[in-house]
Amino acid sequence: MAQYIQIKAQYPDAILLMRMGDFYEIFFEDAVIASQALSLALTKRGQFQGKDIPLAGVPAHAADAYIAKLIRLGHRVAVCDQLEDPAEAKKRGSKAIVKRGITRVVTPGTLTEDTLLEERGANRLVALSSRGGVLALAAVELSTGDVEVLEVEPAQLGAQLSALRPSESLVADRLMQDETIYPLLKMYGGVIQPQPSSLTDPASGEARLLKLYGVSTLDGFGTFSPAEISALGLLAAYIDLTQAGKIPVLKPPSRVISQNYLSIDAATRNSLEIDRTQQGKREGSLIAAIDQTVTSGGSRLLLSRLSRPLYQPAAINARLDTVEWLLPRRDLRDALRHAMRSLSDQARALSRLSLNRGGARDLCIIAQALHIGEGLANALNDARYETPVDLAGNPVTAPQEIDGIIAALVPSLPLSQLRGKLEQALVEEPPLKLSDGGFIRTGFNADLDEARSLRDDSRQVILALEQRLAAETGIAIRIKFNNVLGYFIELSQKLAEQLQAQDSEKQFIHRQSLANQVRFVTTELIELDGRIQRAAQQGLALEMELFEQLRDEVRLAAAEIQTGHDAICALDVSVANAVLAEDWGAARPVIDDSTRLEICRGRHPVVAAALKAQGKPFTPNDVDLDASGAESARLSLVTGPNMAGKSTYLRQNALLIIMAQAGMFVPAKSMHLGVVDRLFSRVGAGDDLAQGRSTFMMEMVETAAILTQASERSFIILDEIGRGTATYDGLAIAWACAENLHDVIHARTLFATHYHELSKLEGRLKFVNNLSLTAREHNGELIFLHEAKKGSADRSYGVQVARLAGMPTAVVGRARDILTRLEEDNQTQLRLDDLPLFSATRPPEPATKTPSKLETTLKGINPDDLSPKEALEVIYNLHKLLKE
Numbered sequence: 080m081a082q083y084i085q086i087k088a089q090y091p092d093a094i095l096l097m098r099m100g101d102f103y104e105i106f107f108e109d110a111v112i113a114s115q116a117l118s119l120a121l122t123k124r125g126q127f128q129g130k131d132i133p134l135a136g137v138p139a140h141a142a143d144a145y146i147a148k149l150i151r152l153g154h155r156v157a158v159c160d161q162l163e164d165p166a167e168a169k170k171r172g173s174k175a176i177v178k179r180g181i182t183r184v185v186t187p188g189t190l191t192e193d194t195l196l197e198e199r200g201a202n203r204l205v206a207l208s209s210r211g212g213v214l215a216l217a218a219v220e221l222s223t224g225d226v227e228v229l230e231v232e233p234a235q236l237g238a239q240l241s242a243l244r245p246s247e248s249l250v251a252d253r254l255m256q257d258e259t260i261y262p263l264l265k266m267y268g269g270v271i272q273p274q275p276s277s278l279t280d281p282a283s284g285e286a287r288l289l290k291l292y293g294v295s296t297l298d299g300f301g302t303f304s305p306a307e308i309s310a311l312g313l314l315a316a317y318i319d320l321t322q323a324g325k326i327p328v329l330k331p332p333s334r335v336i337s338q339n340y341l342s343i344d345a346a347t348r349n350s351l352e353i354d355r356t357q358q359g360k361r362e363g364s365l366i367a368a369i370d371q372t373v374t375s376g377g378s379r380l381l382l383s384r385l386s387r388p389l390y391q392p393a394a395i396n397a398r399l400d401t402v403e404w405l406l407p408r409r410d411l412r413d414a415l416r417h418a419m420r421s422l423s424d425q426a427r428a429l430s431r432l433s434l435n436r437g438g439a440r441d442l443c444i445i446a447q448a449l450h451i452g453e454g455l456a457n458a459l460n461d462a463r464y465e466t467p468v469d470l471a472g473n474p475v476t477a478p479q480e481i482d483g484i485i486a487a488l489v490p491s492l493p494l495s496q497l498r499g500k501l502e503q504a505l506v507e508e509p510p511l512k513l514s515d516g517g518f519i520r521t522g523f524n525a526d527l528d529e530a531r532s533l534r535d536d537s538r539q540v541i542l543a544l545e546q547r548l549a550a551e552t553g554i555a556i557r558i559k560f561n562n563v564l565g566y567f568i569e570l571s572q573k574l575a576e577q578l579q580a581q582d583s584e585k586q587f588i589h590r591q592s593l594a595n596q597v598r599f600v601t602t603e604l605i606e607l608d609g610r611i612q613r614a615a616q617q618g619l620a621l622e623m624e625l626f627e628q629l630r631d632e633v634r635l636a637a638a639e640i641q642t643g644h645d646a647i648c649a650l651d652v653s654v655a656n657a658v659l660a661e662d663w664g665a666a667r668p669v670i671d672d673s674t675r676l677e678i679c680r681g682r683h684p685v686v687a688a689a690l691k692a693q694g695k696p697f698t699p700n701d702v703d704l705d706a707s708g709a710e711s712a713r714l715s716l717v718t719g720p721n722m723a724g725k726s727t728y729l730r731q732n733a734l735l736i737i738m739a740q741a742g743m744f745v746p747a748k749s750m751h752l753g754v755v756d757r758l759f760s761r762v763g764a765g766d767d768l769a770q771g772r773s774t775f776m777m778e779m780v781e782t783a784a785i786l787t788q789a790s791e792r793s794f795i796i797l798d799e800i801g802r803g804t805a806t807y808d809g810l811a812i813a814w815a816c817a818e819n820l821h822d823v824i825h826a827r828t829l830f831a832t833h834y835h836e837l838s839k840l841e842g843r844l845k846f847v848n849n850l851s852l853t854a855r856e857h858n859g860e861l862i863f864l865h866e867a868k869k870g871s872a873d874r875s876y877g878v879q880v881a882r883l884a885g886m887p888t889a890v891v892g893r894a895r896d897i898l899t900r901l902e903e904d905n906q907t908q909l910r911l912d913d914l915p916l917f918s919a920t921r922p923p924e925p926a927t928k929t930p931s932k933l934e935t936t937l938k939g940i941n942p943d944d945l946s947p948k949e950a951l952e953v954i955y956n957l958h959k960l961l962k963e
């Protein structure tokens with residue numbers, strides 16, 4: 080108990096699992112929590128301060144599953160193991176206690192076990208910190224070693240957090256009080272772990288980073304701002320704490336420049352269902368419909384590309400070049416995919432090895448990946464020279480990305496030697512547990528072979544002994560083995576009596592009597608047992624030593640192995656995109672700096688695939704927008720009956736932009752896209768009652784965000800703005816928003832509405848046109864054509880849709896009557912022609928004052944965090960701002 084209490088005191092917030100022989104035992108309050116969470120029996124053991132100590136326990140061999148469940152429920156788990164053999168402890172005296180210590184703290188963001196991780200998803204730990212008014216995010220994916228860091232504008236925090244989708248977030252204590260930041264963290268940050276301000280100081284953060292990376296300066300990784308260092312430092316501290324000092328192999332932090340990416344705010348990401356549906360499932364999301372990758376690393380990379388599409392045309396085109404090059408090379412693609420399919424998750428194997436959690440199987444995974452990588456490089460290299468000229472006789476050069484992949488996969492001499500060594504050393508299918516031994520091949524190490532043959536020979540000797548004793552005594556002697564007694568002779572009661580009766584020399588020593596059996600040993604057997612066990616232990620110790628040597632060599636080569644792994648992931652994604660492009664008859668989008676969005680016969684990737692699976696056709700649709708207004712409308716008003724396909728049309732165009740900027744071919748006949756800087760979607764928000772916001776309030780919050788943040792390079796889809804309030808209020812808001820988007824923001828916009836009155840904007844505003852999704856009424860039946868055509872719809876056919884939905888006939892009939900009456904009633908017709916023209920250009924009413932840069936910076940400073948030197952620096956900065 081004293082040992083327990085002392086260890087528990089170091090990890091008060093975690094559930095402590097204490098190793099006791101074959102079990103992990105849980106005591107006190109932890110036992111109560113765990114027994115409820117894991118449906119374990121709650122018992123008691125001993126007393127503490129006069130009270131019973133509650134106890135629960137889980138078998139050590141099944142601990143992973145229990146830990147996973149606790150983590151999923153949001154707990155942290157500290158695992159305390161036995162650090163020595165109980166026999167060692169006994170040497171110190173019979174009452175000595177086995178040494179125990181924390182070997183790791185398991186938290187949602189720091190998992191590395193395959194059994195606890197989603198194969199195709201990322202598991203990120205994120206840290207958020209701020210220095211001098213600048214906010215920074217750092218993210219690590221411990222199971223693959225990827226580290227990213229970026230500065231964020233407070234307005235972009237939601238977008239960035241939702242792109243990273245952390246499982247766990249470390250947050251500097253004082254940011255927890257920030258009214259704008261905390262709600263975002265709560266929504267998108269996973270499990271939040273507040274961190275003391277003392278850990279956010281950049282100087283100590285830098286020291287921790289140097290230790291983590293084993294370098295003497297961070298200069299080789301680039302330049303980082305104090306806020307970025309502070310966030311990275313938080314990660315380093317937490318990794319140190321949770322991994323009990325073991326240092327993972329991490330890639331150098333890559334600095335994300337937000338301006339190089341298409342920004343997608345959190346609400347948009349949710350509503351477009353990029354990586355999961357609004358119900359939280361992968362199935363039905365964009366990624367599920369388009370993921371053709373064959374490796375888990377490739378799948379994760381595709382997800383990260385879709386979560387953060389690019390903004391620079393050159394970078395997008397480089398990816399597209401690769402897909403285009405792979406597209407006609409079907410045999411090559413098949414061969415590459417076939418080879419990659421047999422790869423296991425190399426990145427995670429490497430990470431386990433570096434955290435001392437790996438086994439011989441992980442070494443095999445690395446060797447196999449190096450082998451396959453080399454094969455891939457050869458196949459690509461051959462293909463590079465296969466078609467030197469195209470049909471027109473022009474030289475065909477492989478895209479740059481392919482050259483890069485080949486270069487990354489051809490191993491250096493030391494790495495290929497390491498691969499050879501691993502292949503020589505390891506058996507084909509090593510046992511799951513290292514402690515079982517038997518993973519090193521015979522012939523690799525002479526000492527090991529000798530120890531093994533000693534062990535095997537001894538077994539022969541046991542057999543011989545068994546036969547000899549049987550012959551000598553005339554009794555069918557059987558020698559058996561168990562972990563407690565070692566080797567022993569086991570006889571039935573009757574035979575035992577017979578043996579003892581004739582054993583005049585007392586050769587057979589009694590060991591144990593069971594109900595029906597009696598067990599004996601002989602001095603010879605004891606000696607033999609010792610010899611066998613020593614040989615086995617010696618063999619195992621040698622194997623462990625060899626394993627550690629190989630593991631250290633792999634660790635040393637980690638950076639090159641990671642580069643190769645990244646190249647395979649990129650290849651997998653490009654091949655997958657080419658496969659998809661062929662399956663779908665997809666087109667390469669033309670990407671440039673223009674302000675166009677022109678799609679011919681585009682299809683919704685998810686809806687079209689779902690309909691296809693049901694054997695139903697999908698109607699392709701065009702879109703034609705130009706933010707400058709020179710070539711076509713800037714804003715299209717989309718009307719049409721309920722169920723006509725307005726939302727599908729809107730989302731389809733947004734999704735195609737995401738795919739195109741992620742560097743993928745798109746399901747369309749053609750697409751011309753002037754790159755989009757920000758994507759906004761206001762499509763059917765749900766309530767956020769937890770935050771005290773009604774549906775209408777949420778809709779207004781999101782619309783406000785669009786109107787304040789969009790630029791003329793943005794793309795916006797707005798679905799039924801204003802529908803959640805009284806008709807006139809809603810129409811007025813929708814009207815004003817459309818005007819503002821057109822006159823002030825100039826962004827390419829698709830605006831779906833049931834307010835048919837809005838169609839009057841065409842003609843009134845220069846760059847607005849009307850589109851409608853068509854339906855036809857035939858013999859009282861409504862037929863949806865799902866075709867987007869020029870012009871506006873005249874009605875919504877809501878009552879017909881209600882009938883289709885199975886509303887009682889009496890209600891539908893009554894609704895029809897009321898509708899006719901309302902339509903006849905001229906009073907309800909709006910006199911829209913009386914509205915003043917160009918109202919959106921009216922000078923805005925004095926808005927609430929936006930804080931100046933000086934004020935924002937001042938607000939971001941926490942005097943308690945500053946050293947005198949930093950304070951002086953801040954004063955200089957503020958003074959500079961005053962002059963700006």
Ligand SMILES: Nc1ncnc2c1ncn2[C@@H]1O[C@H](COP(=O)(O)OP(=O)(O)OP(=O)(O)O)[C@@H](O)[C@H]1O
Pocket residue numbers: 686690696697698699700719720721722723724725726727728852865866
């Ligand atoms: N282009 C299309 N081709 C074939 N089917 C389509 C197409 N577009 C939409 N659909 C089908 O029509 C259904 C309704 O589409 P959607 O939700 O987009 O309609 P809507 O006009 O937004 O309706 P409401 O105004 O009631 O919200 C979809 O679930 C889909 O199955």
